[in-house]
Amino acid sequence: MVGVFASLKWRLVTSRLRATKGATRAWLIVLAVVLAIVVGFLAFGVGTLRLVPEYATPILISLFALQLVGWMLTPLLAFGVDETVDPARFALLPIRPQTLQVGLLTTSVIGFFPLANFVVLIGAAVALGVPWSVFPVALVCVVLQLLLCVVLSRAASTSMSALMSSRRGRDLGMALGLVIFLAYMAFVTLINGPNQNGGALQSGVTGAASVLQWTPPGALAALPGLVAVGDWGSAALSAAIALAGLALAWWWWSVALRRSLVTVPSTTAGSSPAGRGHADTSIGVGVAGTARVVAGRDRVLVWRDPMRRMPWLMLIVLTVAWPFLVVHGKGAVFAVAFGAVFCGAQAGNQYGVEGSGLWLHLQTITDRVRARGEVVGHAITALIPGTVVVLVAIAILAVVRDDYDKFPAAIGVCLAALMGSTAAASYLSARVPYAQPQSRKSLFASSVPGQKGRTLIASLGLIGGGVLVALPAAVATVLSMTVAPVWGWVALVLGLVCGALALWIAARMTANRFLDQATEIFAVVSAGDRV
Amino acid sequence: MGNPITNSNQDPLSATNPPSNAAIPMYPGASDLVRQVAGQALALRGLTKSFGGKPAVDHIDLDVPVGSFFGLVGPNGAGKTTTLSMVTGLLTPDEGRVILAGVDVWTDPTAAKARMGVLPDGLRLFERLSGPELLSYLGRLRGMPADVVAARSAELIRVLDLDEAGNKLVADYSTGMRKKVTLAAALLHSPAVLLLDEPLEAVDPVSARIIRNVLSRYTAGGGTVIFSSHVMALVEGLCSHVAVMAGGRIIAAGELAAVRGSAPSLDDAFMHLVGAADVEEGGLSWLGSSPA
Numbered sequence: 001m002v003g004v005f006a007s008l009k010w011r012l013v014t015s016r017l018r019a020t021k022g023a024t025r026a027w028l029i030v031l032a033v034v035l036a037i038v039v040g041f042l043a044f045g046v047g048t049l050r051l052v053p054e055y056a057t058p059i060l061i062s063l064f065a066l067q068l069v070g071w072m073l074t075p076l077l078a079f080g081v082d083e084t085v086d087p088a089r090f091a092l093l094p095i096r097p098q099t100l101q102v103g104l105l106t107t108s109v110i111g112f113f114p115l116a117n118f119v120v121l122i123g124a125a126v127a128l129g130v131p132w133s134v135f136p137v138a139l140v141c142v143v144l145q146l147l148l149c150v151v152l153s154r155a156a157s158t159s160m161s162a163l164m165s166s167r168r169g170r171d172l173g174m175a176l177g178l179v180i181f182l183a184y185m186a187f188v189t190l191i192n193g194p195n196q197n198g199g200a201l202q203s204g205v206t207g208a209a210s211v212l213q214w215t216p217p218g219a220l221a222a223l224p225g226l227v228a229v230g231d232w233g234s235a236a237l238s239a240a241i242a243l244a245g246l247a248l249a250w251w252w253w254s255v256a257l258r259r260s261l262v263t264v265p266s267t268t269a270g271s272s273p274a275g276r277g278h279a280d281t282s283i284g285v286g287v288a289g290t291a292r293v294v295a296g297r298d299r300v301l302v303w304r305d306p307m308r309r310m311p312w313l314m315l316i317v318l319t320v321a322w323p324f325l326v327v328h329g330k331g332a333v334f335a336v337a338f339g340a341v342f343c344g345a346q347a348g349n350q351y352g353v354e355g356s357g358l359w360l361h362l363q364t365i366t367d368r369v370r371a372r373g374e375v376v377g378h379a380i381t382a383l384i385p386g387t388v389v390v391l392v393a394i395a396i397l398a399v400v401r402d403d404y405d406k407f408p409a410a411i412g413v414c415l416a417a418l419m420g421s422t423a424a425a426s427y428l429s430a431r432v433p434y435a436q437p438q439s440r441k442s443l444f445a446s447s448v449p450g451q452k453g454r455t456l457i458a459s460l461g462l463i464g465g466g467v468l469v470a471l472p473a474a475v476a477t478v479l480s481m482t483v484a485p486v487w488g489w490v491a492l493v494l495g496l497v498c499g500a501l502a503l504w505i506a507a508r509m510t511a512n513r514f515l516d517q518a519t520e521i522f523a524v525v526s527a528g529d530r531v
Numbered sequence: 532m533g534n535p536i537t538n539s540n541q542d543p544l545s546a547t548n549p550p551s552n553a554a555i556p557m558y559p560g561a562s563d564l565v566r567q568v569a570g571q572a573l574a575l576r577g578l579t580k581s582f583g584g585k586p587a588v589d590h591i592d593l594d595v596p597v598g599s600f601f602g603l604v605g606p607n608g609a610g611k612t613t614t615l616s617m618v619t620g621l622l623t624p625d626e627g628r629v630i631l632a633g634v635d636v637w638t639d640p641t642a643a644k645a646r647m648g649v650l651p652d653g654l655r656l657f658e659r660l661s662g663p664e665l666l667s668y669l670g671r672l673r674g675m676p677a678d679v680v681a682a683r684s685a686e687l688i689r690v691l692d693l694d695e696a697g698n699k700l701v702a703d704y705s706t707g708m709r710k711k712v713t714l715a716a717a718l719l720h721s722p723a724v725l726l727l728d729e730p731l732e733a734v735d736p737v738s739a740r741i742i743r744n745v746l747s748r749y750t751a752g753g754g755t756v757i758f759s760s761h762v763m764a765l766v767e768g769l770c771s772h773v774a775v776m777a778g779g780r781i782i783a784a785g786e787l788a789a790v791r792g793s794a795p796s797l798d799d800a801f802m803h804l805v806g807a808a809d810v811e812e813g814g815l816s817w818l819g820s821s822p823a
Binding site: 280281282283284285289290293294296297300301304305354355356357359360361362363364365366367370438518519520522523526529 | 619620621622623640641644647649651653654655656657658659660664667668669671672673674675676677700716
C-alpha cells in the first residue's frame with residue numbers, strides 16, 4: 001500500500017514536467033537546476049558552520065526550531081497545495097487509518113520541498129558531526145528532524161482541515177496571516193532594537209538556544225555535540241525529548257486523521273452577514289458614475305471580505321510602524337514609499353479577484369466609458385485609503401524624527417510611488433491577469449498551479465511601476481539635499497503630476513485592453529474556480 | 532455566410548494583435564443578414580469554435596423565433612454551453628455570426644448585451660454581496676435609475692421567493708437560491724431574450740416550479756427564452772421549439788412536434804437522433820455478484 005502512495009505522489013510530482021514540452025520543459029529544467037544550485041549553496045553554507053563549532057550548535061538549535069515552525073505554518077497558510085496529503089481524498093477508500101497514516105507520511109516526504117529540506121539538513125549534519133566519528137549520530141538526528149517536521153506539519157493541517165473547509169474557518173484563518181506578520185515585526189524590533197552594540201544578535205541566539213535545546217528539534221540539534229563530549233546523561237535526555245516529541249506528533253496526527261475521516265464540517269456557516277448600510281444611489285453613467293458604483297462595491301467588500309481587509313491592516317503596520325521601527329535616523333520618512341507601493345498593489349488583478357464572477361462585468365461593462373469607469377473605481381479604492389495611510393505615516397515620522405524639512409519631498413516621492421504602483425497594478429490586471437483561488441483557503445495562496453509565473457510578473461511589475469513613476473520626484477529629492485531645499489517642493493509637484501499622468505494613461509490602456517481581450521481574460525481568471 | 536470572424540488559437544494573452552470587437556470589421560453583407568433574420572430572436576450562421584484543434588461547435592446555423600420557448604438539448608459534451616457562451620459574449624467564436632434581437636453580438640456587444648439576460652451554469656457570482664446588493668449593483672452598473680432598480684429588484688425577490696435570503700451573502704446561498712438570484716439579475720433590465728444554461732440543474736422542486744412559472748410569464752409577455760438542458764421531460768413540458776445538438780452540430784431543429792415526429796416521447800426521439808443505445812442484455816452480468 002505504501003508503494004501505491006509513493007507511486008501516486010511520484011506521478012503527481014513529475015506530471016507537470018511530463019505535461020510540458022519544448023521551451024517550457026527546457027525552462028523548467030533550467031529552473032530546477034538553478035534551485036538545486038541554490039539549495040546546494042545553502043547546504044554548503046550550513047555545512048561551513050563546522051569550522052566554528054562553538055556557534056554551530058546554538059545557531060542550528062534555533063534553525064531547527066524555526067524549520068519546524070515553518071513546516072507547521074506553511075500548510076495552514078497554503079493548505080490544499082498538495083492533494084495527496086488531504087485525508088478527505090482517501091475517506092471513501094477501504095484503507096485502515098494506520099495504513100493511511102503511513103501512506104500519507106510517504107507521500108509527504110516525496111517532493112521537491114522535503115528534498116530541499118533534506119539536502120540542507122545534510123549540511124547541518126556536517127556542521128554538527130564534530131568530530132567525524134559522531135557524523136552518523138548527526139545524520140540520524142537530521143533524518144529524525146525531517147520526520148518530526150513532516151509529522152507535526154501533517155498533524156496541524158489535518159486537525160485544522162475541518163475548520164479550513166468552512167467559510168467561517170477560512171475567514172478566521174486569514175487572521176493568522178496578520179498574526180504571523182505582527183510576529184515578524186516583533187522579531188525585527190527585537191534584533192534591531194535600541195541595544196545595538198553588535199552583540200545583541202549573538203547573545204539573542206545563544207539565549208534562545210539555551211531554552212530551545214529542551215524542545216524536540218533543539219534536542220536533535222544538541223544531541224551530536226553532547227555525544228561528542230561524552231555527556232551521556234544529557235544526550236539520553238535529549239534523545240528522549242526528541243523521540244517523545246515525534247511520538248506525540250504521530251499520535252496527534254492519528255487522532256486528527258481518524259476524526260477528519262468521519263466528520264463532515266459545515267461548509268455554509270457564514271462569517272459576516274451583509275449589513276443593512278445606506279443604499280448606494282450612484283448610477284453607472286459616464287466614467288465618474290461607473291467609478292462611483294464600482295468603488296461603492298469595493299468599499300463594502302474591503303470591510304466585509306477578510307481577503308481584502310487583512311492586507312490593509314498589514315499595510316497600515318507596514319507603512320506606519322515598519323519605517324519607524326526599522327529605519328533609524330533621519331530620512332525614515334522616505335521609507336514610507338515602500339508601504340505606499342504595496343498600498344497601490346491593492347488595485348492589482350482587478351479582473352481576477354472574483355474568479356468566473358467576472359462574467360457579470362462582461363455582461364454589463366461593454367463600452368470604453370464604463371470600462372474606464374471600472375478601472376478608476378478600483379483604483380480609487382486603493383488610492384483613497386492608501387493616501388490617508390501614507391500621509392499619516394509621513395506626518396508621524398516627520399514629527400518623531402524631526403524631519404520637517406523633508407516633508408514636501410517625502411509626500412512627492414511616496415504619493416508618486418502609490419499612484420505609480422496603482423497605475424501599474426491596474427494595467428497589469430488586464431495585461432497579465434491571473435486566476436486567484438476562489439476556495440479562499442489561504443491568504444497567501446494567491447495563484448493557481450500553472451500561473452505562478454504570471455503572478456510573479458504582475459507582482460514585480462507593479463513594484464517596478466511604483467519605482468519608475470517615483471523616479472523624477474526622487475531625483476528632485478536628491479537635488480533638494482545637495483543643491484537647494486526648494487527642490488523638495490519641486491519633488492512634491494513632480495510626484496503628483498507624474499502619478500496623476502500615470503493613472504490617466506493606465507486607466508485608458510487598461511480599459512482598452514480589457515475590452516479587446518475580455519473573453520481571454522475571462523478564460524484565464526476562471527481557472528481560479530477550480531482551486 | 533459573409534466573412535468569418537477569425538481568432539487565433541494561440542495563447543490568447545500573448546497575442547500581439549488580439550482579436551477584438553473593435554478589430555472585427557463591419558464586413559460586407561452584415562446588415563443584409565440582420566435584415567434577413569428580422570423575425571428571429573436569435574440567428575446563428577456558421578458558428579464555430581475549436582479547442583486544441585478539436586471542434587466543439589462545428590459550423591452551426593440556427594433560428595429562434597421571437598416569443599418562442601426554445602430548448603437546446605443534447606448529451607454532455609454536445610456543445611450546448613460552448614454555443615451559449617458564444618451567443619452571450621463570454622467566448623470568442625472562431626468563425627460565424629450571432630444576431631440577437633437584430634444586433635450582431637460580436638460587432639455591437641453593447642447593444643446586444645442590453646437586449647439579453649443571461650443565466651450561465653457553474654459560474655460564480657459576486658459572492659460577498661447579498662442578493663439585493665448584487666441586483667442593485669448590476670442594475671445601477673447598467674445605468675438604470677436607482678429607484679427603478681430598487682422597485683424591480685424588490686418585486687423580483689418577492690416573486691422568486693428570495694425574501695428569506697435577506698442579508699445573507701450569495702456565498703451562503705443554496706443552488707436553488709443562486710439560480711433564482713441569477714435569474715433575477717438576468718430579468719432586471721427587461722431584456723428581449725433570456726439565455727439560460729441548465730437553469731433547473733440541481734434545483735429543488737419548489738424553486739424549479741417558481742423558475743418555470745416566471746419563465747412562462749416572461750414568454751407570455753412576448754419575451755424569448757432559450758435554454759439548454761438534458762432533461763427531456765422538462766423540455767417537452769415547457770418548450771414550443773427545440774434543437775438537438777450532438778458532436779458540435781445541430782442534428783434537428785424546429786417546432787417540438789416536428790422534432791419529436793412519430794416517436795412516443797421526445798426522449799425516444801432524442802435517443803434515436805443522437806444514436807444512443809440502451810445497455811445490451813447480458814452486459815454487466817458480474818454486477819452485484821460479489822464485493823471486490
